[in-house]
Amino acid sequence: MSGLYIHIPFCRSKCAYCDFTSYAGKEELIDAYLDAIRKEAHTYTSGGQHVSQCRSDGLGGFSTLYVGGGTPSLLTVAQLKNLFSFLKQDIIGQDILEETTFEANCESLSEEKLAVLKNSGVNRLSLGLQSAEDRLLRRLGRPADFKHFLWAFEAARKAGFENINIDLMNALPGQSVNDFAQSLEETIKLAPEHVSLYALEVHKGTDLFRQGARENPDIAADMYELAVDRLSRAGYARYEISNFAKPGLESRHNLNYWDQGAYLGLGCAAASYLDGTRWNNTHNLDMYLKTAPVLRENEEKLAGRAKTAERIMLGLRKTRGIELDDDIIIEFNGKIDRLLGLGLIEKTGRAIKIKSGKLYLSNAVFREFI
Numbered sequence: 425m426s427g428l429y430i431h432i433p434f435c436r437s438k439c440a441y442c443d444f445t446s447y448a449g450k451e452e453l454i455d456a457y458l459d460a461i462r463k464e465a466h467t468y469t470s471g472g473q474h475v476s477q478c479r480s481d482g483l484g485g486f487s488t489l490y491v492g493g494g495t496p497s498l499l500t501v502a503q504l505k506n507l508f509s510f511l512k513q514d515i516i517g518q519d520i521l522e523e524t525t526f527e528a529n530c531e532s533l534s535e536e537k538l539a540v541l542k543n544s545g546v547n548r549l550s551l552g553l554q555s556a557e558d559r560l561l562r563r564l565g566r567p568a569d570f571k572h573f574l575w576a577f578e579a580a581r582k583a584g585f586e587n588i589n590i591d592l593m594n595a596l597p598g599q600s601v602n603d604f605a606q607s608l609e610e611t612i613k614l615a616p617e618h619v620s621l622y623a624l625e626v627h628k629g630t631d632l633f634r635q636g637a638r639e640n641p642d643i644a645a646d647m648y649e650l651a652v653d654r655l656s657r658a659g660y661a662r663y664e665i666s667n668f669a670k671p672g673l674e675s676r677h678n679l680n681y682w683d684q685g686a687y688l689g690l691g692c693a694a695a696s697y698l699d700g701t702r703w704n705n706t707h708n709l710d711m712y713l714k715t716a717p718v719l720r721e722n723e724e725k726l727a728g729r730a731k732t733a734e735r736i737m738l739g740l741r742k743t744r745g746i747e748l749d750d751d752i753i754i755e756f757n758g759k760i761d762r763l764l765g766l767g768l769i770e771k772t773g774r775a776i777k778i779k780s781g782k783l784y785l786s787n788a789v790f791r792e793f794i
Protein backbone atom coordinates (compact mmCIF):
# COMPACT_ATOMS: atom_id res chain seq x y z
CA MET A 425 0.00 0.00 0.00
CA SER A 426 1.07 3.61 -0.33
CA GLY A 427 -0.22 6.92 0.95
CA LEU A 428 -0.96 10.24 -0.69
CA TYR A 429 -0.55 13.41 1.35
CA ILE A 430 -1.76 16.86 0.26
CA HIS A 431 -0.49 19.87 2.21
CA ILE A 432 -2.72 22.95 2.45
CA PRO A 433 -0.51 25.59 4.11
CA PHE A 434 -3.15 28.27 4.76
CA CYS A 435 -4.61 29.27 8.13
CA ARG A 436 -6.93 31.99 9.34
CA SER A 437 -4.29 33.26 11.79
CA LYS A 438 -0.96 32.01 13.10
CA CYS A 439 -1.14 30.17 16.45
CA ALA A 440 1.38 31.33 19.04
CA TYR A 441 3.19 27.95 19.14
CA CYS A 442 3.05 27.14 15.43
CA ASP A 443 6.25 26.01 13.76
CA PHE A 444 4.55 24.32 10.78
CA THR A 445 4.62 25.57 7.20
CA SER A 446 1.46 27.65 7.34
CA TYR A 447 0.57 31.13 6.18
CA ALA A 448 -2.13 33.42 7.57
CA GLY A 449 -3.99 36.01 5.50
CA LYS A 450 -3.07 34.58 2.09
CA GLU A 451 -6.44 33.15 1.11
CA GLU A 452 -6.23 34.97 -2.24
CA LEU A 453 -3.47 32.51 -3.24
CA ILE A 454 -5.48 29.34 -2.66
CA ASP A 455 -6.82 28.98 -6.23
CA ALA A 456 -3.31 29.37 -7.68
CA TYR A 457 -2.02 26.92 -5.07
CA LEU A 458 -4.54 24.25 -6.07
CA ASP A 459 -3.45 24.73 -9.71
CA ALA A 460 0.16 24.27 -8.61
CA ILE A 461 -0.66 21.00 -6.84
CA ARG A 462 -2.36 19.77 -9.98
CA LYS A 463 0.69 20.71 -12.05
CA GLU A 464 2.97 19.01 -9.56
CA ALA A 465 0.88 15.84 -9.81
CA HIS A 466 1.33 15.92 -13.59
CA THR A 467 5.11 15.70 -13.15
CA TYR A 468 4.51 12.14 -11.92
CA THR A 469 2.37 11.14 -14.88
CA SER A 470 2.72 10.62 -18.58
CA GLY A 471 0.45 9.82 -21.51
CA GLY A 472 -2.79 10.75 -19.76
CA GLN A 473 -2.33 8.19 -16.98
CA HIS A 474 -3.15 9.11 -13.42
CA VAL A 475 -0.35 9.15 -10.85
CA SER A 476 -0.73 5.68 -9.41
CA GLN A 477 -0.62 4.08 -12.88
CA CYS A 478 2.99 5.26 -13.15
CA ARG A 479 4.56 2.56 -11.06
CA SER A 480 8.21 3.00 -12.01
CA ASP A 481 9.02 4.69 -8.70
CA GLY A 482 7.67 1.95 -6.43
CA LEU A 483 4.51 3.86 -5.56
CA GLY A 484 1.91 1.30 -6.55
CA GLY A 485 -1.74 2.15 -5.95
CA PHE A 486 -2.80 4.53 -3.20
CA SER A 487 -4.77 3.12 -0.32
CA THR A 488 -4.94 6.22 1.88
CA LEU A 489 -5.28 9.95 1.32
CA TYR A 490 -4.56 12.55 3.97
CA VAL A 491 -5.33 16.24 3.41
CA GLY A 492 -3.46 18.13 6.14
CA GLY A 493 -2.10 21.54 6.89
CA GLY A 494 -2.28 24.28 7.78
CA THR A 495 -6.04 24.37 7.85
CA PRO A 496 -7.57 22.53 4.87
CA SER A 497 -11.07 23.52 6.02
CA LEU A 498 -10.18 27.12 5.14
CA LEU A 499 -10.87 26.20 1.49
CA THR A 500 -14.21 27.45 0.20
CA VAL A 501 -16.90 25.01 -0.91
CA ALA A 502 -15.93 25.60 -4.56
CA GLN A 503 -12.23 25.05 -3.78
CA LEU A 504 -12.99 21.83 -1.89
CA LYS A 505 -14.98 20.53 -4.85
CA ASN A 506 -12.15 21.48 -7.22
CA LEU A 507 -9.54 19.78 -5.00
CA PHE A 508 -11.39 16.47 -4.71
CA SER A 509 -12.36 16.49 -8.36
CA PHE A 510 -8.80 16.76 -9.66
CA LEU A 511 -7.45 14.43 -6.98
CA LYS A 512 -9.84 11.78 -8.27
CA GLN A 513 -9.35 12.53 -11.95
CA ASP A 514 -5.58 13.03 -12.15
CA ILE A 515 -4.08 11.34 -9.14
CA ILE A 516 -6.13 8.60 -7.54
CA GLY A 517 -8.00 7.23 -10.54
CA GLN A 518 -9.51 3.81 -9.86
CA ASP A 519 -7.56 3.14 -6.66
CA ILE A 520 -9.74 2.06 -3.76
CA LEU A 521 -8.98 4.30 -0.81
CA GLU A 522 -9.43 2.56 2.54
CA GLU A 523 -9.13 5.81 4.41
CA THR A 524 -9.44 9.48 3.47
CA THR A 525 -8.61 11.90 6.28
CA PHE A 526 -9.25 15.62 6.24
CA GLU A 527 -7.95 18.03 8.88
CA ALA A 528 -10.29 20.77 10.00
CA ASN A 529 -10.49 23.58 12.50
CA CYS A 530 -13.88 24.63 13.77
CA GLU A 531 -13.57 28.33 12.92
CA SER A 532 -13.55 27.54 9.19
CA LEU A 533 -16.01 24.62 9.07
CA SER A 534 -19.63 24.87 7.95
CA GLU A 535 -22.44 22.38 7.45
CA GLU A 536 -22.12 22.90 3.69
CA LYS A 537 -18.38 22.12 3.74
CA LEU A 538 -18.99 19.01 5.86
CA ALA A 539 -21.54 17.79 3.29
CA VAL A 540 -19.04 18.36 0.45
CA LEU A 541 -16.35 16.43 2.35
CA LYS A 542 -18.72 13.56 3.01
CA ASN A 543 -19.80 13.42 -0.65
CA SER A 544 -16.16 13.54 -1.73
CA GLY A 545 -15.36 10.31 0.10
CA VAL A 546 -13.77 11.71 3.26
CA ASN A 547 -14.34 9.03 5.91
CA ARG A 548 -12.09 10.33 8.68
CA LEU A 549 -12.12 13.84 10.08
CA SER A 550 -9.35 15.20 12.28
CA LEU A 551 -10.41 18.15 14.41
CA GLY A 552 -7.99 20.40 16.29
CA LEU A 553 -9.12 21.05 19.85
CA GLN A 554 -5.82 21.31 21.82
CA SER A 555 -7.56 22.28 25.07
CA ALA A 556 -11.13 22.56 26.34
CA GLU A 557 -10.23 25.69 28.32
CA ASP A 558 -10.87 29.01 26.56
CA ARG A 559 -8.20 30.72 28.70
CA LEU A 560 -5.56 28.33 27.31
CA LEU A 561 -6.90 28.48 23.76
CA ARG A 562 -6.47 32.26 23.88
CA ARG A 563 -2.92 31.83 25.26
CA LEU A 564 -2.17 29.56 22.28
CA GLY A 565 -3.61 32.11 19.87
CA ARG A 566 -6.27 29.69 18.66
CA PRO A 567 -9.05 31.55 16.83
CA ALA A 568 -12.02 29.55 18.24
CA ASP A 569 -13.36 28.70 21.69
CA PHE A 570 -14.49 25.38 23.15
CA LYS A 571 -18.18 26.10 22.50
CA HIS A 572 -17.38 26.53 18.82
CA PHE A 573 -15.50 23.22 18.85
CA LEU A 574 -18.54 21.49 20.38
CA TRP A 575 -20.68 22.88 17.56
CA ALA A 576 -18.22 21.56 14.94
CA PHE A 577 -18.01 18.11 16.51
CA GLU A 578 -21.80 17.83 16.67
CA ALA A 579 -22.16 19.11 13.08
CA ALA A 580 -19.62 16.52 11.88
CA ARG A 581 -21.59 13.72 13.55
CA LYS A 582 -24.82 15.01 12.01
CA ALA A 583 -23.11 15.07 8.59
CA GLY A 584 -22.42 11.34 9.05
CA PHE A 585 -18.76 11.24 10.10
CA GLU A 586 -18.28 8.08 12.16
CA ASN A 587 -14.51 8.27 12.48
CA ILE A 588 -13.29 11.47 14.13
CA ASN A 589 -9.91 12.25 15.64
CA ILE A 590 -9.45 14.97 18.23
CA ASP A 591 -6.03 16.63 18.58
CA LEU A 592 -5.10 17.55 22.14
CA MET A 593 -2.01 19.21 23.58
CA ASN A 594 -0.54 19.09 27.06
CA ALA A 595 2.09 20.88 29.17
CA LEU A 596 0.72 24.25 28.04
CA PRO A 597 1.88 27.42 29.80
CA GLY A 598 -0.35 27.96 32.84
CA GLN A 599 -1.94 24.48 32.54
CA SER A 600 -2.06 22.41 35.72
CA VAL A 601 -2.46 18.61 35.77
CA ASN A 602 -6.04 19.19 36.91
CA ASP A 603 -6.69 21.55 33.98
CA PHE A 604 -5.39 18.93 31.59
CA ALA A 605 -7.48 16.21 33.27
CA GLN A 606 -10.56 18.34 32.60
CA SER A 607 -9.74 18.73 28.89
CA LEU A 608 -9.24 14.99 28.74
CA GLU A 609 -12.62 14.34 30.38
CA GLU A 610 -14.37 16.73 27.96
CA THR A 611 -12.71 14.90 25.07
CA ILE A 612 -13.69 11.45 26.34
CA LYS A 613 -17.27 12.67 26.89
CA LEU A 614 -17.52 13.39 23.16
CA ALA A 615 -16.50 9.77 22.40
CA PRO A 616 -14.32 10.42 19.33
CA GLU A 617 -12.90 7.29 17.69
CA HIS A 618 -9.31 8.53 17.93
CA VAL A 619 -7.26 10.91 20.08
CA SER A 620 -3.82 12.35 19.27
CA LEU A 621 -1.91 13.91 22.14
CA TYR A 622 1.22 16.03 21.82
CA ALA A 623 3.20 17.85 24.48
CA LEU A 624 3.79 21.51 23.69
CA GLU A 625 7.09 22.16 21.93
CA VAL A 626 8.30 25.75 22.15
CA HIS A 627 10.26 26.57 19.00
CA LYS A 628 12.48 29.60 18.55
CA GLY A 629 10.79 32.19 16.35
CA THR A 630 7.28 31.51 17.65
CA ASP A 631 5.25 34.02 19.65
CA LEU A 632 5.23 31.68 22.65
CA PHE A 633 9.03 31.57 22.64
CA ARG A 634 9.23 35.36 22.45
CA GLN A 635 6.78 35.57 25.36
CA GLY A 636 9.18 33.46 27.43
CA ALA A 637 7.20 30.19 27.52
CA ARG A 638 9.37 27.08 27.78
CA GLU A 639 8.80 23.31 27.62
CA ASN A 640 8.24 21.46 30.86
CA PRO A 641 9.18 17.77 30.35
CA ASP A 642 8.35 16.76 33.94
CA ILE A 643 4.80 18.05 33.85
CA ALA A 644 4.44 16.72 30.29
CA ALA A 645 5.39 13.22 31.53
CA ASP A 646 2.86 13.42 34.41
CA MET A 647 0.08 14.51 32.05
CA TYR A 648 1.03 11.84 29.52
CA GLU A 649 0.79 9.08 32.14
CA LEU A 650 -2.58 10.44 33.24
CA ALA A 651 -3.81 10.41 29.64
CA VAL A 652 -2.59 6.85 29.02
CA ASP A 653 -4.44 5.64 32.11
CA ARG A 654 -7.66 7.61 31.54
CA LEU A 655 -7.88 6.89 27.80
CA SER A 656 -7.22 3.19 28.27
CA ARG A 657 -9.99 3.00 30.89
CA ALA A 658 -12.28 4.70 28.36
CA GLY A 659 -11.56 2.02 25.73
CA TYR A 660 -8.80 3.68 23.71
CA ALA A 661 -5.69 1.61 23.00
CA ARG A 662 -2.40 3.44 22.65
CA TYR A 663 -0.95 2.12 19.39
CA GLU A 664 1.75 4.75 18.89
CA ILE A 665 3.51 7.05 21.33
CA SER A 666 1.05 9.91 20.77
CA ASN A 667 -1.95 8.14 19.29
CA PHE A 668 -4.90 6.35 20.87
CA ALA A 669 -7.77 4.63 19.07
CA LYS A 670 -10.89 2.58 19.61
CA PRO A 671 -10.29 -1.00 18.35
CA GLY A 672 -9.75 -1.16 14.59
CA LEU A 673 -9.78 2.62 14.15
CA GLU A 674 -6.05 3.32 14.12
CA SER A 675 -4.92 5.80 11.43
CA ARG A 676 -3.93 3.62 8.48
CA HIS A 677 -2.24 6.50 6.72
CA ASN A 678 0.05 7.16 9.67
CA LEU A 679 0.68 3.44 10.29
CA ASN A 680 2.08 3.31 6.75
CA TYR A 681 4.65 6.00 7.74
CA TRP A 682 5.67 4.03 10.81
CA ASP A 683 5.93 0.85 8.71
CA GLN A 684 8.34 2.71 6.37
CA GLY A 685 5.83 2.38 3.52
CA ALA A 686 5.91 4.51 0.37
CA TYR A 687 4.09 7.83 0.27
CA LEU A 688 3.85 10.77 -2.05
CA GLY A 689 3.38 14.28 -0.69
CA LEU A 690 2.11 17.06 -2.94
CA GLY A 691 2.19 20.73 -2.01
CA CYS A 692 4.48 23.22 -0.33
CA ALA A 693 6.74 21.48 2.23
CA ALA A 694 5.08 18.10 1.66
CA ALA A 695 7.33 15.10 2.41
CA SER A 696 7.65 12.01 0.22
CA TYR A 697 9.33 8.63 0.52
CA LEU A 698 9.50 6.63 -2.69
CA ASP A 699 11.77 3.78 -3.68
CA GLY A 700 14.07 4.39 -0.69
CA THR A 701 14.45 8.13 -1.41
CA ARG A 702 12.95 10.75 0.84
CA TRP A 703 12.65 14.49 0.39
CA ASN A 704 10.39 17.39 1.05
CA ASN A 705 9.17 20.04 -1.34
CA THR A 706 10.35 23.60 -0.82
CA HIS A 707 8.93 25.30 2.30
CA ASN A 708 8.80 28.61 0.43
CA LEU A 709 5.26 29.24 -0.82
CA ASP A 710 6.32 31.71 -3.56
CA MET A 711 8.91 29.24 -4.85
CA TYR A 712 6.35 26.45 -4.78
CA LEU A 713 3.91 28.53 -6.79
CA LYS A 714 6.44 29.81 -9.34
CA THR A 715 9.08 27.15 -9.82
CA ALA A 716 8.53 24.12 -12.03
CA PRO A 717 9.49 21.38 -11.47
CA VAL A 718 8.99 21.83 -7.74
CA LEU A 719 12.21 22.42 -5.81
CA ARG A 720 13.12 19.61 -3.44
CA GLU A 721 14.91 19.98 -0.10
CA ASN A 722 16.73 17.41 2.03
CA GLU A 723 16.67 14.74 -0.67
CA GLU A 724 18.35 11.61 0.60
CA LYS A 725 18.64 8.04 -0.66
CA LEU A 726 18.29 5.69 2.27
CA ALA A 727 20.10 2.39 1.98
CA GLY A 728 21.87 -0.23 4.09
CA ARG A 729 22.42 0.60 7.75
CA ALA A 730 20.74 4.05 7.57
CA LYS A 731 17.57 2.57 6.06
CA THR A 732 17.47 -0.18 8.68
CA ALA A 733 18.06 2.32 11.50
CA GLU A 734 15.19 4.45 10.29
CA ARG A 735 12.93 1.39 10.05
CA ILE A 736 13.73 0.54 13.68
CA MET A 737 13.09 4.11 14.91
CA LEU A 738 9.80 4.36 13.06
CA GLY A 739 8.74 0.86 14.09
CA LEU A 740 9.50 1.41 17.77
CA ARG A 741 7.05 4.34 17.80
CA LYS A 742 4.31 1.69 17.60
CA THR A 743 3.36 -0.02 20.83
CA ARG A 744 3.48 -3.41 19.08
CA GLY A 745 7.10 -2.68 18.13
CA ILE A 746 8.98 -4.29 15.28
CA GLU A 747 9.94 -7.78 14.11
CA LEU A 748 13.67 -8.48 14.16
CA ASP A 749 15.02 -9.59 10.80
CA ASP A 750 18.56 -10.42 9.62
CA ASP A 751 19.36 -6.81 8.62
CA ILE A 752 18.43 -5.54 12.07
CA ILE A 753 20.27 -8.31 13.90
CA ILE A 754 23.47 -7.99 11.83
CA GLU A 755 23.66 -4.19 12.17
CA PHE A 756 22.20 -3.50 15.60
CA ASN A 757 22.37 -6.56 17.85
CA GLY A 758 24.75 -4.80 20.26
CA LYS A 759 22.50 -1.74 20.57
CA ILE A 760 19.45 -3.90 21.14
CA ASP A 761 21.25 -5.88 23.88
CA ARG A 762 22.25 -2.61 25.52
CA LEU A 763 18.65 -1.28 25.50
CA LEU A 764 17.40 -4.63 26.87
CA GLY A 765 20.02 -4.37 29.63
CA LEU A 766 18.89 -0.84 30.48
CA GLY A 767 15.30 -2.08 30.77
CA LEU A 768 14.02 0.33 28.11
CA ILE A 769 12.84 -2.28 25.61
CA GLU A 770 11.54 -5.83 25.85
CA LYS A 771 11.79 -8.81 23.52
CA THR A 772 9.11 -11.41 22.83
CA GLY A 773 10.05 -14.10 20.31
CA ARG A 774 11.49 -12.16 17.37
CA ALA A 775 9.82 -8.84 18.21
CA ILE A 776 11.11 -5.91 20.23
CA LYS A 777 9.17 -2.98 21.60
CA ILE A 778 9.69 -0.12 24.01
CA LYS A 779 8.35 -1.07 27.45
CA SER A 780 4.94 0.47 27.96
CA GLY A 781 6.03 2.46 31.04
CA LYS A 782 9.09 3.80 29.16
CA LEU A 783 7.47 5.19 26.01
CA TYR A 784 7.94 8.72 27.31
CA LEU A 785 11.70 7.98 27.11
CA SER A 786 11.46 6.96 23.46
CA ASN A 787 13.88 9.70 22.32
CA ALA A 788 16.62 8.11 24.45
CA VAL A 789 15.93 4.78 22.68
CA PHE A 790 15.95 6.36 19.22
CA ARG A 791 19.29 8.08 19.91
CA GLU A 792 20.93 4.64 20.04
CA PHE A 793 20.16 4.14 16.35
CA ILE A 794 21.17 7.56 14.97
Ligand code: SF4
Binds near residue numbers: 434438443444495
Ligand atom coordinates in the same frame (compact mmCIF):
# COMPACT_ATOMS: atom_id res chain seq x y z
S1 SF4 B 1 -4.01 25.94 12.88
FE1 SF4 B 1 -2.26 24.54 12.98
S2 SF4 B 1 -1.02 24.97 11.17
FE2 SF4 B 1 -2.46 26.71 11.45
S3 SF4 B 1 -1.32 28.20 12.62
FE3 SF4 B 1 -2.44 26.97 14.10
S4 SF4 B 1 -1.03 25.31 14.67
FE4 SF4 B 1 -0.24 26.27 12.80
